[in-house]
Amino acid sequence: MIAAARFLRALGDALDARSRDGADAQLRTVDTACHERLRDLLLEDGRPVFRFSRDGLCYGALVLSDLAVWPWSARLAMRGVERLEFTALPGIGTLAAFLDYAAGLLPAGGIAPRLTPDGLRWGLDLGDSTSDRHPLAEELDVVREVFRSVERGLTIRAGDAMLVSAALEGHVQGTRLVVPLLAGTEREDYQPAHAVNTTLLAVALAHSLELPATERAEAALAGLLHDIGMTRMPAQTLSAARFTPEDREVLRSHPLEGARLLLRQGDRFETAAVVAYEHHLRKDGSGYPRLSYPRAPHRLSEVVAVCDAFDALLATRPDRPALDPATALRQLERSAVTQYDAEVVSALGAVVLGGSAPGGLPLTVR
Structure with a gap:
């Protein structure tokens, strides 16, 4: 007590x-x-377990009379936090x-x-009912709504994005590090599932590269929102059976669109905005957007670039079939010479194969 x-x-x-x-x-x-x-x-x-209401608060079944006038009980209830459990x-x-x-x-x-x-x-209601849903289904539901909100022309739901990124970071930090790669069952589910996958991989790589805790948290948020600019791309382009050169040119604008969206969210999203803008830059200059003055990208841009590319290779695209994880890794390793940071690609290989991260990273079949 x-x-x-x-x-x-x-x-x-x-x-x-x-x-x-x-x-x-x-x-x-x-x-x-x-x-x-x-x-x-x-x-x-x-x-x-704590319960909050206008009338006071409880710890388990006990009313905490010595905190009867604790002002935050009513405020938490008004925010929808009627029950808090650890x-x-x-x-x-x-x-x-x-x-x-x-x-x-x-x-x-x-x-x-x-x-x-x-x-x-x-x-409001955290009952103990069991469910056969995927363990990350709720996070995916929230990410889906974040993307749909931006598609409708609204601002990014910053609170949801930050809490989901923290949840996914915590998922990776568990005693058994398991990153189940989600697969969207419908075309419109691809971007939310890809965002979750990229986040999980980015946090795992941040651990493997021994980045500090603040950068691991930034990696989670940046991974989640790196492709938020895709929500502003024309629906007919995204749904095309095969991309034309014109389609590809339109899609190449999504890093800039994403950076603009994120910069409007304030300082907390500054790194995420940088990563959104830079995650398609390549060492040999073959990426996009084209820079007037070539420069080295942010370290987390290099991390997210590799995670983004790896997960994309595992998905079926209009111009190619899905690759299995081993083949995708080999392709990235070949590209590390000219396009990606070799240390980051090596870290991805170690993580995916269970070499450097606690417990390894077993991959599910899409």
């Missing part, structure tokens, strides 16, 4: 700091304290993304209430 009360007070401090528009250093301090209190709680209770210790990035959402810093955007990012579950 004491550990639960300490966690809730730390949670309130982290939310209060956000409501006061605290500086980044202050947010890191209160987030770290909240994360530490949660770790202490999980040592006592392996699956703590099944494991989430990463601090996942916790911070949830805190941003709970404090109202991110738009609601209809995030799926059963989204389970890295040991953290929340929503």
Whole structure:
């Protein structure tokens, strides 16, 4: 009980700091304290559950009378967080993304209430019903809605995108690193499934390359939104049975469109915008968009470029059949000499074959 009360007070401090528009250093301090209190709680209770309402809050079946006037209970309920459950210790990035959402810093955007990012579950109704859906089906549902929203001319649902990227990052960071490559069953499902696949691969490569935690989080968000510009491409072009030279020229504008969309979202999406713009650049200058002054791309652009190309090779396209993972890897290895960063391609091979990442990366058959 004491550990639960300490966690809730730390949670309130982290939310209060956000409501006061605290500086980044202050947010890191209160987030770290909240994360530490949660770790202490999980040592006592392996699956703590909190319920929030206008009338107060409960820890499991117990009413916490000493926190009866805790102001965030009613505010969380109004944000759709009526129940908060931890099944494991989430990463601090996942916790911070949830805190941003709970404090109202991110738009609601209809995030799926059963989204389970890295040991953290929340929503209106988090029942324990079983399901035979794919373990990433809920994340895919949300990504699908993010893409559809942009297709309709609306802005990117930033809150949904950040929470899903944190969830996928947490999925890769599990004790058994498994990246199931999704396959869209319909043509319109390709982009959301490709976004999820690229995210999972990018985070796995970021781990393999020993990039810092901040860059792994950026890799997740950049991987998820690297092709968001495709939502602004003409439907008749995307649905063509075979691409003409004119179609290809139109499609080559999607990096610029994606960067424009992401830059409108503010500083948090700056790296994602850079990656969206650069992920089709190639070492030998054969990529696009054409640069007036050639320069080295961002490191995460090199990572996402390889992940994007690998997943694309596994899918059937208008001009070629799908490749199996081994053949796709060999093709990328041949291209590493002139087009891709050789270290990144080597890391992908090690990850896919189970060499450098914990547990390996078993690939499912499309």
